[in-house]
Amino acid sequence: xxxxxxxxxxxxxxxxxxxxxxxxxxITHRNTTRDMVRYGAYCFTLFVGGxxxxxxxxxxxxx
Amino acid sequence: xxxxxxxxxxxxxxxxxxVAAPLIGWLIPGxxxxxxxxxxxxxxxxxxxxxxxxxxxxxQGKVYAPNTGDILDMLGFLGDLGAGLVYLLxxxxxxxxxxxxxxxxxxxxxxxxxxxxxxxxxxxxAHHIAIGKKD
Numbered sequence: 586x587x588x589x590x591x592x593x594x595x596x597x598x599x600x601x602x603x604x605x606x607x608x609x610x611x612i613t614h615r616n617t618t619r620d621m622v623r624y625g626a627y628c629f630t631l632f633v634g635g636x637x638x639x640x641x642x643x644x645x646x647x648x
Numbered sequence: 649x650x651x652x653x654x655x656x657x658x659x660x661x662x663x664x665x666x667v668a669a670p671l672i673g674w675l676i677p678g679x680x681x682x683x684x685x686x687x688x689x690x691x692x693x694x695x696x697x698x699x700x701x702x703x704x705x706x707x708q709g710k711v712y713a714p715n716t717g718d719i720l721d722m723l724g725f726l727g728d729l730g731a732g733l734v735y736l737l738x739x740x741x742x743x744x745x746x747x748x749x750x751x752x753x754x755x756x757x758x759x760x761x762x763x764x765x766x767x768x769x770x771x772x773x774a775h776h777i778a779i780g781k782k783d
Contacts, residue, residue, distance in 0.1 A: 591706040591756075598755040601703065602762060605696040609766040612689050613773035616783045 596636065603632030660779050669778040673771035675732040677763075680774025693770045700763035701734050709756025711735075711744030724757070730764025 593601065611625025660666075665684070673680025677697035681690030705711075712724035728735045738744055748754050776782040 589706065590708055591703065592750075592752050593707065593755060594752075595755070598707075598752070598759075602700065602755075602759060605700045606762060606766060608692055608696045609770060612692060613769050 596640075599636045600633065603629050603636075607632065660781075663778065665778040666775060670771040670775040673774040674730070674767065677732065677734065677767045678770065680771055681777070684774060684777050686777065693767075697731065697763045697767045697770070698734065700759050700766070701731050701738075704756040704759030704763065705738065705744050707756025707759065708745050708748075708750060708753040709758070709760050710746060710748050710753070711738055711760065713739070713746065724761055727761035727764045730766075730768040731760070732767060735760075735764065 607625045607629035610628045611621040611623075615621045615624045669680035669683050671680075672683055676682075676694075678690035678692070678694035681687075681693060710724075712721055712728045714722070714725050716722070716725075744760075745753065748757060773782065
């Protein structure tokens with residue numbers, strides 16, 4: 586497992602994590618396929634939106 | 649004046665599937681859903697949990713061990729342990745790192761913990777399907 590090392594930026598890591606987490610949350614929190622897809626997309630949007638908002642907040646704090 | 653609260657909860661019968669589905673779902677990500685013939689859901693859960701866990705490993709994330717004495721390490725261990733056999737295989741093969749050496753390796757550590765926690769959610773979902781609380 587040490588052969589090769591994967592380096593992701595903070596944003597890329599957040600996107601990957603949000604993608605897979607949204608899939609599982611969509612499947613486990615809704616009953617119908619349509620609702621699963623909608624809830625998964627909703628979770629993904631919130632994850633990524635939260636990252637972007639938090640990023641801008643930190644940028645403002647740093648100023 | 650005391651008020652009576654009507655109980656709406658009914659006892660749920662313990663069935664073999666109700667026990668086996670979450671257990672297998674914990675050991676093998678998505679296994680509980682496969683057992684209940686939810687193949688697509690099981691496959692998606694399997695891919696998601698496995699990908700997150702092994703991406704974390706490739707990012708040189710820390711694999712938590714039990715009994716380190718640090719409360720945060722114990723919580724991390726519980727999170728990792730949620731991945732079931734994948735975590736046991738990782739410890740057994742000596743994969744992963746015991747300390748974070750790179751900045752991005754910290755993301756990997758979180759990836760593995762999140763994979764374990766998502767797997768626990770999936771196992772509980774399999775239990776709910778098995779006892780008929782969910783389709």
